[in-house]
Amino acid sequence: xxxxxxxxxxxxxxxxxxxxxxxxxxxxxxxxxxxxxxxxxxxxxxxxxxxxxxxxxxxxxxxxxxxxxxxxxxxxxxxxxxxxxxxxxxxxxxxxxxxxxxxxxxxxxxxx
Ligand SMILES: [Zn+2]
Ligand SMILES: [Zn+2]
Numbered sequence: 442x443x444x445x446x447x448x449x450x451x452x453x454x455x456x457x458x459x460x461x462x463x464x465x466x467x468x469x470x471x472x473x474x475x476x477x478x479x480x481x482x483x484x485x486x487x488x489x490x491x492x493x494x495x496x497x498x499x500x501x502x503x504x505x506x507x508x509x510x511x512x513x514x515x516x517x518x519x520x521x522x523x524x525x526x527x528x529x530x531x532x533x534x535x536x537x538x539x540x541x542x543x544x545x546x547x548x549x550x551x552x553x
Pocket of ligand 1: 450451452453454455534535536537538539540
């Protein structure tokens with residue numbers, strides 16, 4: 442089961458619900474990226490059933506998907522080419538030069 446927590450920028454008012462790194466649910470495996478096209482922190486599907494796919498294998502369709510998930514694609518703008526891994530130790534805000542802080546009073550959801 443996966444968990445998403447609220448993170449809040451310490452400079453601007455950007456907040457996001459994210460797994461903040463690799464996490465897995467019953468089917469999907471997700472990892473956290475910054476999408477450079479829409480400037481958001483997004484949890485992107487990178488695999489299924491505990492297995493993580495390589496971006497290249499997805500691009501060249503070298504693996505068979507079992508669940509018709511959309512891998513390595515931004516869930517907001519569907520970009521597949523602007524995803525950069527979110528550095529979970531530095532937690533940069535995609536909107537300004539602030540840092541995303543864990544918000545203990547923020548929303549928490551269990552997905553899948
Ligand atoms: Zn910010
Ligand atoms: Zn995007």
